[in-house]
Amino acid sequence: MIEQVSLNTLKPGEKGRICGFSLAEDITRRLQDMGLVRGVNVECAYRSPFGDPTAYLVKGAVIAIRSKESKKITIYCEEKEKWD
Amino acid sequence: MGLSKDSVGIHAIDEELVIKKKKENDIIVALAGNPNVGKSTVFNAMTGLRQHTGNWPGKTVASAQGYCAYDGKGYVMVDVPGCYSLMAHSAEEEVARDFICSKIPDVVVAVCDAGCLERNLNLVLQILEKTKNVVVCVNLMDEAAKRKIDIDLAELEKRLEVPVIGTAARSNVGINDIYMAINNVYTKEREMTVSEQEVHTPEYYVKRAEELCRGVIRFADAEYAKKDYKKDRIFTGKYTAFPIMFLLLMGVFWLTITGANYPSELLHTGLFKVEERLFQFCIWAGVPSVIREVFVHGMYRVVAWVVSVMLPPMAIFFPLFTLLEDSGYLPRAAFNLDKCFEKCHACGKQALTMCMGFGCNAAGIAGCRIINSPRERLIAVITNNFVPCNGRFPTLIVMITMFFVGSATGAEASLLGAAFLSSIIVLGVLMTFLVSRLLSLTILKGIPSSFALELPPYRRPQIGKVIVRSIFDRTIFVLGRAVVAAAPAGIIIWIFANIKIGDVAVLSYLSDFLDPFATLLGMDGVILLAFILGLPANEIVVPVMLMAYLAKGSLVEINDIGALKEILTANGWTWITAACTMLFSLMHWPCATTLLTIKKETGSWKWTFAAFAIPTVAGILICFVTAQTAGLLMK
Numbered sequence: 001m002i003e004q005v006s007l008n009t010l011k012p013g014e015k016g017r018i019c020g021f022s023l024a025e026d027i028t029r030r031l032q033d034m035g036l037v038r039g040v041n042v043e044c045a046y047r048s049p050f051g052d053p054t055a056y057l058v059k060g061a062v063i064a065i066r067s068k069e070s071k072k073i074t075i076y077c078e079e080k081e082k083w084d
Numbered sequence: 085m086g087l088s089k090d091s092v093g094i095h096a097i098d099e100e101l102v103i104k105k106k107k108e109n110d111i112i113v114a115l116a117g118n119p120n121v122g123k124s125t126v127f128n129a130m131t132g133l134r135q136h137t138g139n140w141p142g143k144t145v146a147s148a149q150g151y152c153a154y155d156g157k158g159y160v161m162v163d164v165p166g167c168y169s170l171m172a173h174s175a176e177e178e179v180a181r182d183f184i185c186s187k188i189p190d191v192v193v194a195v196c197d198a199g200c201l202e203r204n205l206n207l208v209l210q211i212l213e214k215t216k217n218v219v220v221c222v223n224l225m226d227e228a229a230k231r232k233i234d235i236d237l238a239e240l241e242k243r244l245e246v247p248v249i250g251t252a253a254r255s256n257v258g259i260n261d262i263y264m265a266i267n268n269v270y271t272k273e274r275e276m277t278v279s280e281q282e283v284h285t286p287e288y289y290v291k292r293a294e295e296l297c298r299g300v301i302r303f304a305d306a307e308y309a310k311k312d313y314k315k316d317r318i319f320t321g322k323y324t325a326f327p328i329m330f331l332l333l334m335g336v337f338w339l340t341i342t343g344a345n346y347p348s349e350l351l352h353t354g355l356f357k358v359e360e361r362l363f364q365f366c367i368w369a370g371v372p373s374v375i376r377e378v379f380v381h382g383m384y385r386v387v388a389w390v391v392s393v394m395l396p397p398m399a400i401f402f403p404l405f406t407l408l409e410d411s412g413y414l415p416r417a418a419f420n421l422d423k424c425f426e427k428c429h430a431c432g433k434q435a436l437t438m439c440m441g442f443g444c445n446a447a448g449i450a451g452c453r454i455i456n457s458p459r460e461r462l463i464a465v466i467t468n469n470f471v472p473c474n475g476r477f478p479t480l481i482v483m484i485t486m487f488f489v490g491s492a493t494g495a496e497a498s499l500l501g502a503a504f505l506s507s508i509i510v511l512g513v514l515m516t517f518l519v520s521r522l523l524s525l526t527i528l529k530g531i532p533s534s535f536a537l538e539l540p541p542y543r544r545p546q547i548g549k550v551i552v553r554s555i556f557d558r559t560i561f562v563l564g565r566a567v568v569a570a571a572p573a574g575i576i577i578w579i580f581a582n583i584k585i586g587d588v589a590v591l592s593y594l595s596d597f598l599d600p601f602a603t604l605l606g607m608d609g610v611i612l613l614a615f616i617l618g619l620p621a622n623e624i625v626v627p628v629m630l631m632a633y634l635a636k637g638s639l640v641e642i643n644d645i646g647a648l649k650e651i652l653t654a655n656g657w658t659w660i661t662a663a664c665t666m667l668f669s670l671m672h673w674p675c676a677t678t679l680l681t682i683k684k685e686t687g688s689w690k691w692t693f694a695a696f697a698i699p700t701v702a703g704i705l706i707c708f709v710t711a712q713t714a715g716l717l718m719k
Contacts, residue, residue: 026173027534030456032286033168034536035203040290046316049325050423053432055316055539059203062312062539064419066426069534 005077008054008070010044016075017041023072031069035059042075101147103160103188110151110158111270116184116211117195118204119143119166120540122223125253126195127163130262135163138409140436141538142166142454145176147183154263162189169286170210175461176453184211191217191266198228198235198250199541201301205293206286208244213284218246219265226252227541234302243296254546312541316416325420332413333509336404338502341481342495344396351392359384382578382631383571389627390570393648394478395563398623401477403554405443410545414439415537422535428517429524429532431460434467438516441471445674446681448473453685457533463520465682466695469674470516470702471509475566475622479669480505482626486649487662512670519698527694569621573628576617581635591635605704606664606711608656610636615668620676625669660714664707671703 010016018040021028035058036042043057053066103112115123119141127135131150137143148163167177170184184192194211196204201222212218222237241248247265251258318324359380366376408414414436422432433455441448448468455461472480484504489497524530580591588596595609602612610632618625630648633655652661673696674682683692 023534029171029286030168030173030534031536032290033171033173033206034538035206035290037287037290039287045313046320048320048419048422049322051322052426053419053422053535053537055320055419060200061203064422064432064535064537064539066422066432066535068426068532069536 002076002078004074006071007042007056007065007073007075008067010042010054010056010075010077012044012046014077015041015043016077019074019076021073023069027069031065031073034063035061036063036073101149101162101183103149103162104151105158105160106151107158110160111266112160112162112188112190113266114162114164114184114189114192115195116164116180116192116207117166118168118197118200118207119538121166121195121197121200121204122253123166123195124148124163126193126221126223126251126259126262127161129251129253129256129259130159131161138406138414140409140412140414140540142176142433142436142451145179145451145453147179154260155267157267159263159266167207169207169289170214174454174456185214187215191219191269193219193221193262193266195221195223198222198224199231199233201235202293202297205296206289209289209292212244212246216246217269219262219269220244220246220248221258221262222248222250223253225250225257226255227543232303236300236302240296240300243300315542316539319413319416320420329417329420330506330510332408334502334506336401336408337505338498339404340397340401340477341485341501341505342498343400344478344481345498347396348392351396352388355388355392359388377582378575378578383574385634386570386574386577386624386627386631387567389630390566390623391563393482393626394475394566394623397478397481398474399555401474402443403551406550406554407545407547409439410543410550412540412542415539418537419539422537424517425520426532426535428463428520429460429530430463430520431455431457431533432535433537434460434464434516434520437464437468438471438513441468441473443474445469445471445473445678449678449681449685457530459524459528459530460533462686462691463523463528465685466523466691466698467516467519469678469695469699470512470519470671472512472670473622473675475675476669477505479622479626480508480666482648483662483666483669486652487657487659508666508670515671515702519702523698565621566623570624570627573617573620573624574631577628577631577635581632589636591632595632604711605668605707606660606714607668607707608661610655611661611665611668615672618675619673622669622675660711660718663714664711667707667710668703671699671706673700 004019005016007016018036018038020038021031023031040058045055045057045062047054048064053064054070055062055064105112115127117123120143122137124135124137124144127148127150128137131152135144135148135150144163144165147165150161150163152159152161162183164180164183165176167180170181183189192211192215194208196208208218208220220240222235225235228235235250237248237250247269249258249261249265251262253259319328362384363376363380366380417439418432418435421435425432425434436454437448437451440451445468448471449465452461452464452468455464481501484501485497488504489500577591580594581589583590585593595613597609598612599609602609611629614625614629614632617628630651633651673679679692679696682695683689686692
């Protein structure tokens, strides 16, 4: 089952595929230029010591994004196990 | 722009890029590419120049040019700041876009990171829409090979229809092939502009890059990237990140303090022996006594102090810092600290510009161009001075070793000193946060903008190269700058000390004038005067101070460096004086070059004044509180 969630819900090690952005145009464009476009696979790599920002693996590059932004990026991912 | 001879101090203020051809038929080549793919390394390999390199995105913020000849032809190489696309987002990316699209370059060399080729092609495709005179340079092939990434360059060349060259610029592999490819592209056919076409969406380029790479790139070891994670788990881990940051800082200072001890001693003894000889020589040569005094006891002595006390720590700190920079640790520091900056409504990339400030505040301020939001950029510019630059470390080190390490000796003393110095840096960083927050609450109101920072793979720094380069480049540069600032300061001090108005020397007159105010701040008039005269270069503050005390005649014999403390205590110094001097050194007006850079970067005297006044006011307040509280406690 595939569900739509926001990027910030991914935990380190989990993967998803970019679906859409609900961010200001310039920020969206900037992220897109770094390779985050619809259909691209992302993997949550690790978080900073304060839990935010988080580093994501995108097309072989590691990109750090604040949760303020990742909250507004939707992704498709395999439905997570409910019991965690 | 990183820290090298050409990017610190007055050179941080870059001029408009003017292409300098030597011959009419020289080929102008632009080196473009994503941030941190090794453009500067390729540039250096081709031109033999030493454009500063470092492992973090945004190091090059202004274009640099160099000239090289190969096979009888001349090439003007232009190292353009890195960018992710030709749609500019920040000042430094604008520089890149404008130049690539300007039709000035005859050939564009698009440099890519072999380890991240598909993402890099995104930009290559955009460049190809502007010009067909492109050579694709797939750099870092050595690193890709280590990561078991296999790239079929011939197939990529066929698909892109422009030459594709694999290089490992660090070890000069493939550089000659670039020349040949440039030449082929240039002589083939000058089809410079491509017909206007519709604007594509970012998705288009990503999809296109994906298609191009299908079958070209093979990952033999898909898990390799995860090896970096292991390091990152430690360097950015919840419980380990900050202790490691502090330990790294302390380690660097410990090495600096320990390493500087002996050369300082040696230089001091040597240079003061020379002073004696010089003086004897002047007497023998019949130089009039006034000139003899001015030049030997004024100018020469201050220069000698600068060289012996200030130079060794700077010469050691700098290569160490460069090693850290090359390793890829700095972006992790920015990653760790971002939350704090977000809380202060500032940008996490400010951590990078702050780190640059350790080397040189002027370079740090020029580096602020990597910050996209103008508001956050101004915050970073104004607060940059709260981290002490290379020129202020020695002042802090001198104060610490004389007044705070106490009876400890040897390794214990230098460890204690390093811990002290690191704590002062932490204080500077905390002040950066505080002032950033205050600014964003008052004159620079606004909400934090976005933050997206690429964390590059860790790279092993080329230790030998770094040390040789930074010692030769930097040491000679610092020496020159310090001498240029110190020599006139020495003359001024001597004249102030020897010209009398009535019965009082001008120097006493001035320091007495400043004294009441300075005493409130826990210092004395001479110290404040030294800070004022130190405006051209922070390196000369301590030497000017010592000179002024000597000129006042309380102590003339200076046999060894241990005499420093005697000079100071004889003039009423206590640990409170030292503490306040350190605090004021950390927080006072930026040096003249930094101020000029701020004017250049902000284009406004108003913000330059703010950058002058804010740290000064902070320093005055904190010194006042410290001095008064300490005074009360000591009673």
